[in-house]
Amino acid sequence: xxxxxxxxTAVPLRRLFAVSSVLFLLVLAISPAKNAFRPYRSxxxxxxxxxxxxxxxLKAAQGYEARPVAIQQIWLRDFENRVDRCTTCHLGVxxxxxxxxxxxxxLHPGTPHTPGGFDxxxxxxxxxxxxxxxxxxxxxxxxxxxGPPMTPPVFIEAGCGRCHLSESVAGAPVLSRGRTLxxxxxxxxxxxxxxxxxxxxxxxxxxxxxLKTGGEWVKRWLKxxxxxDPNATMPNFHLTDQAIDELSHFLFAVQVPKELAGRxxxxxxxxxxxxxxxxxxxxxxxxxxxxxxEGKGKGTAPELSKIASxxxxxWLLAFLREPQAFNPRTPMPRYHFSEAESRDIVAFLEEEFRxxxxxxxxxxxxxxxxxxxxxxxKLFRLYGCFSCHDPAGSASEKFGPELDGIGDKRAQSLDxxxxxxxxxxxxxxxxxxxxxxRSFADGLKMPSYGFNADDSRAVTTALLALGAQSxxxxxxxxxxxKPALLPGGPxxxxxxxxxxxxxxxxxxxxxxxxxxxxxxxGSKVKRDWLVDYLMLSYTLRPILEERMPVLRMPRDDATQLxxxxxxxxxxxxxxxxPFAGRPASDADPAEGQRLYVGLGCRGCHILGSSxxxxxxxxxxxxxxxxxxWTYAWLKGPQRWxxxxxxxxxxxxDTDALRLTAYLETLRPAASSAKPESAARGVR
Amino acid sequence: xxxxxxxxxxxxxxxxxYRSIVRHGTADTxxxxxxxxxxxxxxxxxxxxxxxxxxxxSHTYWLGGVTLVSCLVLIATGILLMFYYHPSVPQAYRDxxxxxxxxxxxxxxxxxxRWAAHLMVFAAFLHMLRVFYHRAYRPPxxxxxxxxxxxxxxxxxxxYTGYLLPWDQLAFWGVSVGTNMAKEAPLVGEKIRFLLLGxxxxxxxxxxxxxxxxCVVLPVALLLFLSVHIWRIRKDGGVQGPPTDADDPRQEExx
Numbered sequence: 001x002x003x004x005x006x007x008x009t010a011v012p013l014r015r016l017f018a019v020s021s022v023l024f025l026l027v028l029a030i031s032p033a034k035n036a037f038r039p040y041r042s043x044x045x046x047x048x049x050x051x052x053x054x055x056x057x058l059k060a061a062q063g064y065e066a067r068p069v070a071i072q073q074i075w076l077r078d079f080e081n082r083v084d085r086c087t088t089c090h091l092g093v094x095x096x097x098x099x100x101x102x103x104x105x106x107l108h109p110g111t112p113h114t115p116g117g118f119d120x121x122x123x124x125x126x127x128x129x130x131x132x133x134x135x136x137x138x139x140x141x142x143x144x145x146x147g148p149p150m151t152p153p154v155f156i157e158a159g160c161g162r163c164h165l166s167e168s169v170a171g172a173p174v175l176s177r178g179r180t181l182x183x184x185x186x187x188x189x190x191x192x193x194x195x196x197x198x199x200x201x202x203x204x205x206x207x208x209x210x211l212k213t214g215g216e217w218v219k220r221w222l223k224x225x226x227x228x229d230p231n232a233t234m235p236n237f238h239l240t241d242q243a244i245d246e247l248s249h250f251l252f253a254v255q256v257p258k259e260l261a262g263r264x265x266x267x268x269x270x271x272x273x274x275x276x277x278x279x280x281x282x283x284x285x286x287x288x289x290x291x292x293x294e295g296k297g298k299g300t301a302p303e304l305s306k307i308a309s310x311x312x313x314x315w316l317l318a319f320l321r322e323p324q325a326f327n328p329r330t331p332m333p334r335y336h337f338s339e340a341e342s343r344d345i346v347a348f349l350e351e352e353f354r355x356x357x358x359x360x361x362x363x364x365x366x367x368x369x370x371x372x373x374x375x376x377x378k379l380f381r382l383y384g385c386f387s388c389h390d391p392a393g394s395a396s397e398k399f400g401p402e403l404d405g406i407g408d409k410r411a412q413s414l415d416x417x418x419x420x421x422x423x424x425x426x427x428x429x430x431x432x433x434x435x436x437x438r439s440f441a442d443g444l445k446m447p448s449y450g451f452n453a454d455d456s457r458a459v460t461t462a463l464l465a466l467g468a469q470s471x472x473x474x475x476x477x478x479x480x481x482k483p484a485l486l487p488g489g490p491x492x493x494x495x496x497x498x499x500x501x502x503x504x505x506x507x508x509x510x511x512x513x514x515x516x517x518x519x520x521x522g523s524k525v526k527r528d529w530l531v532d533y534l535m536l537s538y539t540l541r542p543i544l545e546e547r548m549p550v551l552r553m554p555r556d557d558a559t560q561l562x563x564x565x566x567x568x569x570x571x572x573x574x575x576x577x578p579f580a581g582r583p584a585s586d587a588d589p590a591e592g593q594r595l596y597v598g599l600g601c602r603g604c605h606i607l608g609s610s611x612x613x614x615x616x617x618x619x620x621x622x623x624x625x626x627x628x629w630t631y632a633w634l635k636g637p638q639r640w641x642x643x644x645x646x647x648x649x650x651x652x653d654t655d656a657l658r659l660t661a662y663l664e665t666l667r668p669a670a671s672s673a674k675p676e677s678a679a680r681g682v683r
Numbered sequence: 684x685x686x687x688x689x690x691x692x693x694x695x696x697x698x699x700x701y702r703s704i705v706r707h708g709t710a711d712t713x714x715x716x717x718x719x720x721x722x723x724x725x726x727x728x729x730x731x732x733x734x735x736x737x738x739x740x741s742h743t744y745w746l747g748g749v750t751l752v753s754c755l756v757l758i759a760t761g762i763l764l765m766f767y768y769h770p771s772v773p774q775a776y777r778d779x780x781x782x783x784x785x786x787x788x789x790x791x792x793x794x795x796x797r798w799a800a801h802l803m804v805f806a807a808f809l810h811m812l813r814v815f816y817h818r819a820y821r822p823p824x825x826x827x828x829x830x831x832x833x834x835x836x837x838x839x840x841x842x843y844t845g846y847l848l849p850w851d852q853l854a855f856w857g858v859s860v861g862t863n864m865a866k867e868a869p870l871v872g873e874k875i876r877f878l879l880l881g882x883x884x885x886x887x888x889x890x891x892x893x894x895x896x897x898c899v900v901l902p903v904a905l906l907l908f909l910s911v912h913i914w915r916i917r918k919d920g921g922v923q924g925p926p927t928d929a930d931d932p933r934q935e936e937x938x
Contacts (some may be wrong), residue, residue, distance in 0.1 A: 009831055031790075031791035032788060035787050036787055071785060084783075085784070130780075130784075132777065132780045132781065133780070133784050134784040134785065135784070138783075138784070231756075273790045
């Protein structure tokens with residue numbers, strides 16, 4: 001009976017089995033079929049056709065035709081065995097024949113690392129994305145499970161910043177600008193970033209507020225610092241009126257240190273000075289190298305046109321005499337004005353640089369209410385004010401989240417909160433965070449820095465450069481010059497007091513404002529000239545807004561500094577005397593003069609009464625420059641800095657020596673070129 | 684010609700190699716059939732005779748068979764996957780991507796392994812339920828029920844140890860949670876967790892341990908118990924037939 005059952009069901013069962021077997025076979029064929037029709041295969045065949053049609057010779061064309069269809073890859077052993085398969089589709093990146101070809105076959109644009117560096121750097125170390133992948137969506141990172149997506153082209157300089165760690169990177173203006181903005185905004189005060197542990201904000205300590213300014217001014221400042229001073233680095237915290245009130249009471253409840261209070265009160269009691277002389281002193285001292293006056297000037301220091309409605313007379317006078325006593329981290333140098341001269345300057349500021357629209361009592365001190373001040377103290381902590389204004393407190397623990405590795409953060413792990421309008425990408429999030437930090441949710445504390453679209457693009461680029469993926473040490477590029485030690489003792493004190501590092505670089509320390517880094521200054525300029533220059537500096541490059549301020553250095557200080565520069569800050573690889581002991585006149589300065597004319601040096605340098613304004617004038621070159629330095633410069637002007645504009649003419653040794661000899665003969669009119677004096681200069 | 688062929692066939696049949704493989708001739712007698720089965724390692728887990736009733740294509744589709752077939756698929760795909768996989772950090776996750784992007788049919792291979800694993804666990808559970816509801820755990824099958832339970836546990840362990848191997852977030856947290864649950868066991872909890880992970884956190888050591896368990900220890904255990912299981916099925920009769928006819932009157936009625 002059972003057997004009959006089985007036989008009866010056998011026929012439909014067999015049919016079912018047959019059909020399902022065929023279906024199963026078809027399903028099994030899907031995977032090999034997908035394999036055979038992978039997009040890169042047809043792209044490689046297209047490339048073969050395109051490249052062989054562009055080839056210059058039959059043999060080259062046949063070479064292209066014979067290329068097998070296969071996955072291409074660049075193996076980067078140094079980058080943890082990373083593998084970049086981008087060249088599987090981007091086949092022509094290193095082939096000059098493919099210039100102007102359609103994507104993805106076109107030649108890579110020329111950069112310092114291409115086409116020579118593909119084997120060393122691959123693609124993803126600059127562009128990001130997923131090198132392992134062999135389909136466009138996965139490689140470019142637009143699928144959810146792929147790694148961090150490619151860096152969008154507008155932020156491409158972030159790739160440079162993964163290895164190039166200095167603030168200013170030649171050829172990457174957006175990145176450099178972003179890094180400068182970050183340092184200036186003081187982001188590192190709240191956010192930890194590797195290598196920036198020693199960062200301290202330049203914001204003033206608040207201990208002298210009650211004697212410096214008034215309650216009304218503080219309230220206006222807290223409301224929106226940039227409305228009072230467009231150069232303000234302090235961001236807008238969007239405080240409520242009540243919070244502003246409480247914070248103001250807290251600031252006026254501070255006990256002013258006795259010593260400083262004494263100085264301010266004594267200065268306030270001094271008689272008024274001469275405003276006319278003050279005006280002359282202000283313009284001579286080149287304050288606008290850092291400050292602005294009604295928007296004119298560099299703008300890294302406060303706007304001066306309303307300064308007398310910001311700070312009291314006593315405070316201004318005491319600060320001008322020794323700025324570093326009030327803020328140990330101020331970039332402002334100490335000028336050696338006499339007591340009377342400083343009174344004159346402040347008299348001028350009081351008369352001219354005043355906010356005439358301000359209410360009368362703007363500098364009236366606030367009558368402190370202790371309970372409001374206590375709330376203010378809590379707010380001071382809540383908003384992390386101490387990070388900038390009392391950095392000792394923030395050195396151990398940062399107020400904001402760490403920024404290291406943010407450049408490789410996945411968009412899925414970011415909190416977009418209310419910002420449903422944004423593309424769900426890291427760059428979009430960062431840009432929005434920078435432009436309106438509080439728009440994501442309630443209760444956020446990050447203030448607004450007033451970044452415009454360009455600024456936020458630059459800062460985003462710099463942030464995207466803070467990758468999480470490791471870069472081998474020997475690929476990390478910091479400027480080749482070793483950080484020079486800053487001397488201690490009296491010379492170190494002078495460098496501190498005159499704030500040389502506010503503008504000049506020494507090694508990798510100091511701000512990149514001046515075109516003359518001091519790292520090798522001792523090899524560059526002659527001592528006697530330097531002493532004179534320090535005592536009364538004059539304009540070397542009239543085209544620049546930033547010029548050396550007139551610090552009125554006493555002769556002792558100037559001699560001491562010049563000697564230190566001559567002894568410490570020398571380039572050891574430089575030959576002091578290119579003329580090998582013979583007088584400069586032996587090296588044919590007349591021929592050098594012909595070279596000077598022939599090369600068109602006149603286009604940029606002033607000599608006598610004619611010439612261009614781009615480079616420094618050479619009228620006194622023989623008095624100012626050491627011939628060893630001049631010779632090395634002529635052999636390669638970019639020896640010390642890659643961004644020097646002076647062209648490298650590829651001069652032969654003889655020609656460079658002739659030109660050096662000629663420049664060595666250039667003296668100010670009083671002691672005009674004599675062979676003996678030139679020879680003395682060499683010694 | 685014909686005589687030469689016959690003699691060649693005779694020579695072949697007489698050769699030592701042929702006789703060592705085919706030992707009992709092709710005689711179609713019950714005795715010979717029995718001898719063929721008894722004396723062959725690969726066939727002796729099969730009974731000499733199988734009741735037609737136990738081969739019937741029933742509503743539960745031979746759930747044990749489905750489990751067995753998915754197990755065979757897992758062994759085949761697993762061996763292929765082992766050619767591409769390194770149990771090290773971060774190479775393990777990178778190998779997942781290599782399977783996806785570079786290995787021919789690699790994604791198919793990996794998915795086949797994954798889905799077959801899901802199917803095996805699912806089918807093994809259904810198989811157990813069916814055995815339970817058919818009261819097939821009663822004598823004379825009580826021993827095979829216990830073996831079956833052991834097999835189910837080994838299967839679950841295989842499934843769990845395989846979970847960590849891709850070394851992605853899912854794996855990491857899955858194993859973190861799982862081993863933390865083990866930690867909650869009284870007295871020995873901490874020790875069990877330490878033993879499983881080879882440390883106190885889910886790390887490279889855990890990956891290596893799970894890999895060895897997944898590819899060596901547990902498969903060997905599975906194959907051992909599986910052999911016993913199948914052998915007993917043939918001894919005791921499968922799930923299909925009731926232990927005694929009197930035990931299950933409904934089964935009789937249905938037929």
